[in-house]
Amino acid sequence: MLLPRRDVMRSALALAAAACAPTQAAPQRVRFVGYPFRLGVASGYPSATGFTLWTRLAPSPLEEGGGMGGTGVEVGWEVAEDEAFGVVVASGRIGAFVENAFSVHVDVTGLRPGRWYFYRFMAGDEVSPVGRSRTAEQPGQGIDRFRLAFGSCQHFEHGYFAAHRHLHDEDLDLMLFLGDYIYEATWGKDLVRAHVGDEATTLGDYRIRYGQVRTDADLQRLHGAVPWLMVWDDHEVDNDWAAAQSEHLDPRFLERRAVAFQAFFEHMPVPRAWFADASKLYGSVAFGDLVRLYMLDDRSYRDRQACPRPGQGGSTVVTEAACAERLDPKRTLLGSAQEAWLDQAFGASKQTWNVLGQQTLMTSGSRGVGGDRTFWTDGWDGYPAARGRLLESMRKKKLTNPLVLGGDIHAAVVADLRLDPEDPSSPVVAAELCGSSITSQGGTPEESAQAMREHPDVRYANGWQRGYTVVELTPEAAVARVRVVDEKRVDSGIETVSTWRVEAGRLGLTPG
Ligand SMILES: [Fe+2]
Incomplete structure (x- = not known):
């Protein structure tokens, strides 16, 4: 029997009251x-x-x-x-x-x-x-200056959270965390502290992992000082997971994913409805007419990584010739519902700055030249058609002053983002700022130099230092500062190693 709407509302309220x-x-x-x-x-x-x-x-x-x-x-x-x-x-x-x-x-x-x-x-x-x-701020309410910072990838064993101590002193309005808040497993060298327990797979394991990470005094102080927006990446669950598939094709992966999601929501300041849903993590937040932020989930709805190793899931590195699947125009990274929501949201934005908080590098990170170029299949390079649709949507909807923020690759990257990042003649459609990791180990100066050499759109790359990026937004300009710490020292200082500017109404980055 259908209940009259009033009664449905009453039972819903009664349930909500019981739940509280x-x-x-x-x-x-x-x-x-x-x-x-x-x-x-x-x-x-x-x-x-x-x-x-x-x-x-x-x-x-x-x-x-x-x-x-x-x-x-x-x-x-x-x-x-x-x-x-x-x-x-x-x-x-x-x-x-x-x-x-x-x-x-x-x-x-x-x-x-x-x-x-x-x-x-x-x-x-x-x-x-x-x-x-x-x-x-509400629409129409002026904002002279808005300061946000973003970080990602904080392997608890790789370093101390000196970056969070300095973030606390940045006078932020908002902190964005773009994934890998915990790591499910131990890896790397020169570890400075140890996880409690082995690889997290159960609800109890994930809760203890979040609990241990959150006992860090510097991280805790930053949480208490400023509101956060956050998305997960892979390590909140398992390396390289893609929707319902795990790296090692675990037949019980969805059970593991469910408990990992639950522990994430239990430990994050996300709205109650999201907590109750325990799966939806994308959405948009605006501050007056100055800035709109779009937080994206590129893990939960993606097609699996292209051309996996036989009998395995997860990512690999492929050449163009060896992996036609990568170029399949139907492949998606955000899923059709999130893509449609984002396209609609781009069209509705009235804000001066439009900031995408998402997990990974959007411009090309291919290595090598010509036909020998290799592509990593886990990031946007593994989903070029989906990347094209997102960037085309920005352009079609005339999204004003888009800034794409990312993480995941343990390297700070500043890049002019082209409609087709593999085609130097295609137009610049956004500025990209990918953040270094808070602690997780990265690459070498030589690798960063190679990335800049092979990709003229990459204006700055630093994979050998840990830290975060701060962005100051005004109605006139965005100024981004790449800041680094020595994560092996609890008492590390902080240093600005690169500063970039985007003028409102003009596409493209300029130094300082
Ligand atoms: Fe990471």
Whole structure:
């Protein structure tokens, strides 16, 4: 029987209310085995009226279960205009449940646009660290200056998070993380610290991995200081996964992917609806008329990498002649629904700057010359027709001042992005800024020099240093600074190694 719409709404609300209530009566006094807010606090996905707040109760984050007993705890939250919480403008109580690792996601609404707020959580007698977040400006509200930074690839064992300590001091409005927040496995040389446990495959493993990474004081402080937008890449699940397929064609991969996704959402300040869905990760956020950000998921909906090794999934390196499949015009990296959404969103944008936060290098990263050129099949080079459709959509929709941000390749790259990156006579349609890794090991200066030699559109390449890129946007220009650290030193300083500028209304990068 069909319920009248009013009744459907009522049952939906009743379900939502039930989902927010502790599954058993909360005890009179909640006691924890230790400080329950050891993973800190975070915020993300700002709108003009609010943002999502996050915490997870875990007095022992390196243990299975996080040191929590019972099935549910009530958690209070407050948002204030001032750090002393003299003017509290929003507050509430919400349940944290064992089935979600006692994580909490609160979508705060009703705030004023374009201003900073402070927030905290309470559980039992304990109070969390104070976090700081901002709402977005509404359309028509002027913004003189907007500072964002982006990072990716933070293998916990490869280095310390000195980059996050310096990001904290960058006076950011927004932090973007473009994938490989955790690594499921150990690899590389000269490791400075060790994962708890072996390769993550179970829900318990992934929770401990996120818990361990989030205990890092520098990372935690940055989460608490500024709202984040984030997407995953492969290592949040498994190296080189593609939609339903794993690198080694594991027949139970979808079970592994489901628990990896769940742990990701449990630890990230994503809106509650996304958390409940536990799979959708792409979307768009705007700040006034100045900037619109598009966060893309290039893992979940892609065709598998072209021309895999026999009996294997995952990526490889191929020549043009050896792999016709790579050039199949039907191949997709974003999936048809996301492509259609993005095309529509490009057409609707009214903002001066249009920033794509996505996982990997978009311009050509081929190596060698002529017919001997090789292409890596995991990145956009493995999906040239899909790349062409995205760049053509930007051009057709007359998207103003597109900036493409990426990560994944453990190298900072600054490039003029052409409609066909393999054709030097095709027009420049965007500026590309690919970020270095926060810690994960990269290549050599010789490899970077080769990339610049073989690709005149690559204006700067640095695969041998770790760090991040900061972008300052004004109505007149975007200025990007590539900043590097020594990730092997906890107390590393910071250095700007390259600065680039894009004038609004003009395509193409200029130095400094
Ligand atoms: Fe990575």
